[in-house]
Amino acid sequence: MKLNERSLASYATSGAPADRAGFLFQRAGRAAAYLRRWFVLRGNMLFYFEDAASREPAGVVILEGCTVELVEAAEEFAFAVRFAGARARAYELAAESQAALEGWVKALSRASFDYLRLVVRELERQLAAVRGPAPAPPARALPPAAPPPGPAPRENGRAAWSTAAPTAPGPAPPPPPPRRRASAPSAPAAFARLHESYGREVRALRSLWLRGRAQP
Numbered sequence: 001m002k003l004n005e006r007s008l009a010s011y012a013t014s015g016a017p018a019d020r021a022g023f024l025f026q027r028a029g030r031a032a033a034y035l036r037r038w039f040v041l042r043g044n045m046l047f048y049f050e051d052a053a054s055r056e057p058a059g060v061v062i063l064e065g066c067t068v069e070l071v072e073a074a075e076e077f078a079f080a081v082r083f084a085g086a087r088a089r090a091y092e093l094a095a096e097s098q099a100a101l102e103g104w105v106k107a108l109s110r111a112s113f114d115y116l117r118l119v120v121r122e123l124e125r126q127l128a129a130v131r132g133p134a135p136a137p138p139a140r141a142l143p144p145a146a147p148p149p150g151p152a153p154r155e156n157g158r159a160a161w162s163t164a165a166p167t168a169p170g171p172a173p174p175p176p177p178p179r180r181r182a183s184a185p186s187a188p189a190a191f192a193r194l195h196e197s198y199g200r201e202v203r204a205l206r207s208l209w210l211r212g213r214a215q216p
Contacts (some may be wrong), residue, residue, distance in 0.1 A: 025094040
């Protein structure tokens with residue numbers, strides 16, 4: 001992986017608070033002695049300087065995929081940062097005290113993105129357990145029922161009845177009043193009166209006609 005040295009130097013010496021900073025003893029080689037250097041941890045990058053006043057880091061360790069473990073060495077409070085692979089380099093370090101050793105081991109073990117991913121998953125699991133099962137979706141509301149039919153409207157003070165079939169049981173409309181039939185006279189009496197009336201007219205007309213024929 002290619003890293004821009006200028007960007008790394010700016011990031012290492014930025015004014016933002018570091019995750020951890022302090023002196024550690026670093027072993028330069030297998031047979032070499034430990035050198036006291038200033039270390040700064042930012043995110044998943046461990047920078048080391050010749051001293052605390054240096055403006056540029058002497059090197060950087062990318063902590064992805066590493067393991068931090070205690071080791072037995074001539075120096076007290078020693079630990080190592082190791083990477084997988086036969087040819088991978090191991091960084092052997094030593095702290096100045098037991099408290100510093102525990103603080104650095106804890107900070108370096110938690111610096112990788114893999115660790116943060118595990119923490120996020122665990123927090124999500126705990127949050128899901130606290131919230132409980134997801135609530136069921138609400139049932140769809142049914143449309144409101146139609147109101148019962150009210151009393152029939154009134155027209156001129158009297159109830160108006162509809163001729164359409166009612167949709168719900170209700171009072172039946174009153175039956176229509178019976179039609180009055182004119183009382184017809186008996187057939188013989190009516191015929192006699194008509195015959196008498198027309199007979200008088202016919203006789204009068206016949207008399208006039210006869211008188212007219214008799215005159216010269």
